[in-house]
Amino acid sequence: MPTVPISAPPTFITVEEHRDLTSSTPDSFNSIPPVLRHKEANVTVSLDPPLPGLEGENIKGTLYIVESVLAFVAASGSGFQIDYPSITLHAVKREPTRVSIYCQLDETPEGQPLPEDEDSEMREMFIVPETEDSLEPIFEALSICASLHPDKAGDDDEDMEDEMFADADESGGGFETFAGGEGEELSAVGRAALAHLESIIVYPPGREPPAVVEPEDGVNGVNGTTEPETSEEEDLTQTEAQSLPNGTH
Amino acid sequence: MLIFSVFKTLTDQVVTVELKNDLCITGTLKSVDQFLNIRLDKISVVDPERHPHMMAVKNCFIRGSVVRYVQIPATAVDTQLLEDATRREHASTHKR
Numbered sequence: 001m002p003t004v005p006i007s008a009p010p011t012f013i014t015v016e017e018h019r020d021l022t023s024s025t026p027d028s029f030n031s032i033p034p035v036l037r038h039k040e041a042n043v044t045v046s047l048d049p050p051l052p053g054l055e056g057e058n059i060k061g062t063l064y065i066v067e068s069v070l071a072f073v074a075a076s077g078s079g080f081q082i083d084y085p086s087i088t089l090h091a092v093k094r095e096p097t098r099v100s101i102y103c104q105l106d107e108t109p110e111g112q113p114l115p116e117d118e119d120s121e122m123r124e125m126f127i128v129p130e131t132e133d134s135l136e137p138i139f140e141a142l143s144i145c146a147s148l149h150p151d152k153a154g155d156d157d158e159d160m161e162d163e164m165f166a167d168a169d170e171s172g173g174g175f176e177t178f179a180g181g182e183g184e185e186l187s188a189v190g191r192a193a194l195a196h197l198e199s200i201i202v203y204p205p206g207r208e209p210p211a212v213v214e215p216e217d218g219v220n221g222v223n224g225t226t227e228p229e230t231s232e233e234e235d236l237t238q239t240e241a242q243s244l245p246n247g248t249h
Numbered sequence: 250m251l252i253f254s255v256f257k258t259l260t261d262q263v264v265t266v267e268l269k270n271d272l273c274i275t276g277t278l279k280s281v282d283q284f285l286n287i288r289l290d291k292i293s294v295v296d297p298e299r300h301p302h303m304m305a306v307k308n309c310f311i312r313g314s315v316v317r318y319v320q321i322p323a324t325a326v327d328t329q330l331l332e333d334a335t336r337r338e339h340a341s342t343h344k345r
Contacts (some may be wrong), residue, residue: 083311093306094305102302139310140306143288146286150314
């Protein structure tokens, strides 16, 4: 969201007030005002391009670095606030004549798709505090608040989460499952894929699956050891099936 | 999460970050967080004539969402291992 003009500082509470409020469960979490991370009086701010209504290079006022927004109120009473997602980068700028905080702001209006051409609007802001000692705290406060505002736009991770919970027995759910039951056999490609997947999976000890039964190997084939295991599994499922009706009583 | 872990192994390496607004910044990767916000030290801008505003800036914090590419040194990462790790992570997040 672009820089918005304001006429009063935003609501906030101090770190101490927040600690007191949250030392026990508050009545409502939504009504807790955002925390002020840093306040700097007597700063000089310049914007390029300037904000309409806040003309002139070098406007003096107070900077409020609140966890919700970055705000500045000039001595005249007018000011502006900036959402952290529009701060593309912030830095400490050390020139021979002055030291300042440089911020690059993304001013593309909300709702517009990210433009590919040169026209994405950008504004630069310079914050000059009274003393050089304030630079690091301002930079740190900006970094902390910026990391509190990740983008909400849907990305790859969100898509993956939906797929993780896809219901296998939805009709048309799309998952073809292979359970190794009667009549089902893996093709050569399928067996190769299974072998590869098995090789990269790490099973906890005691939970290894039975080895793959190769149909071509014949009755007494190489995998003679699998038979007792598979019959154990069959017994297990049968006893489970038997115990179920009893369990429901 | 995987790319976050990869960047954690690259701290103190010199990387070049290309932003979505075409700004390219080279610097030492100081830290990265789970949103891939990047802190660079001792930065220099790749094309200073086009981007004069970054002169005299030594350290910066770049918002993860504005990054288009991060160029890393070829010797800093094993691409074969990274490819395998990416496939495994994909397989595990798509497990039924």
